Amino acid sequence: MEVKWGSLPQAQWEEFHSAQHGALQQSWRYGEALLALGVRVHRAMVWQDDRLVALAQFVCKRWLGYLSVASCSRGPVWHPDVTAQQRSAVYKRLRQSLPVPWLKVPLFSPDRSQAQLDPIEIQGMSRVMTGYATVLLDLTQxxxxxxxxxxxxxxxxxxxxLSNDHIRCHVQPSLKRCDWLLGKELDQREAKKFHGLPTQFVQAYIAAAADHRQAFAVAYAEVGKNTIAGMLFLIHGRxxxxxxxxxxxxxxxLSAHNALLWASVIHLKGLGLEVLDLGGVNTHDLPGISRFKLGTGGQAITLAGTYF
Known part of the structure; x- marks a missing residue:
């Protein structure tokens, strides 16, 4: 088994990531966007007998001046034929070879539920954080x-x-509409006192694409001359x-978000995409948004958590 770090072939990464329906946090453009914002990112490809078996992208930070925390969020991305024993070996090799200074703290948050994890795979690792929950909608239907x-x-x-003739829905890769919606995001973050990825991340993510139209879609609803709702989707592979x-x-x-999400499903299916990841679900802190996402009929999944 060989782990390669550093200068890696982007096309091969994206092809593998797309084939395995890899999460946004493990996409090449996600890493490029963070690098553009000054965040340290390390990528690894893992090979077994000349076959690519895993990808792992780590976001790295220094804590207290001496701890190197490297987080592999919703990763690694695995080839479907990799066994639990091989996954265990990959985790060990990644921890050992991770190119950050000591003391290093590698964290893995597998993109699977607790029930999908084989105990052999995570043998010797400890869960240090509970799992993220999301809803996955199968667009191949x-x-x-x-x-x-x-x-x-x-x-x-x-x-x-949909029966309201006054509501007009649009879905398109419009940079102008994207900037407008990010401005609305800043306003609501300030009003509701919550944080997230910096809005500049989205511009950096789009800029990392050879064709910006393949990186995102903005959905927005209008009544007369007023825009009453919007949604932003980031595209990665399928x-x-x-x-x-x-x-x-x-x-x-007017339930504009219901109409917008449905219009977005039609648009994304038309692009040949196969999965819509609706993002975080938290019925305790965000009950309204969570019910909206769960109401789509997608597969609700709580990931296994973060392991050290």
Whole structure:
């Protein structure tokens, strides 16, 4: 087994990542965007008998001047034929060869649920944080099947919004609309006192694409001359990840987000994407948003957590 760090072939990374429906945090553009913002990123490709078996992208920080914390979020990305014993060996080799100064603290957050993890795979590792929850929507289904899978109340709100002739929905890779929506995101972060990735991350992510139209999509709803709601999706391989949304009072009353998400599903399917990752679900702190995501009928999954 060989672990290669440093100058790695981007095309091969993206091909493997796409084939395995890798998460946003393990995509090449995610790493490039963080590098552009001055964040240290290390990437590894793992080979077994001349076959690529895993990818791992680490985001690195120094703590207290002497701790090198390297986080592999929703990774590594595995070839489907890799056994639990091989995964265990890969974790060990990555920890040993990670090119950061001592004392190093490598953290792994597998992109699978606790039930999907074989105890052999994580033998010798300790869970230090509970898992992230999300909803994954299978876009390979037909539109009638996707609509049938919606929660009844969700579908009723969608039908009501779609029957309103005053609501116009658009989905497109518009840089102008993206900047406008990021401005709304800053406003709502300030109003609600919450934090997230810097909004400059999105511009850096889009700039890292050879064709910006393949990196994102903005959905927005209009009534007359007013824009009442918006959503932003980041595209990586065969997957799109929901990044943020906004709606004003009229948008909420008219269920504009239901119409926007449905329009986005149609658009993303048209691009040939196979999975829509709807992002974090937290029914305790964000019950409304969580119910909205769960109402799509996608697969709710709680990841296993973070291991050291």
């Amino acid at each position: 037909t539109l009638p099947a996707l609509k049938a899978g919606l929660d009844g109340k969700w579908r009723n709100r969608l039908n009501k919004a 997957v799109a990840s929901y990044h943020m949304g906004w709606a004003d009072e009229q948008g909420r009353q």
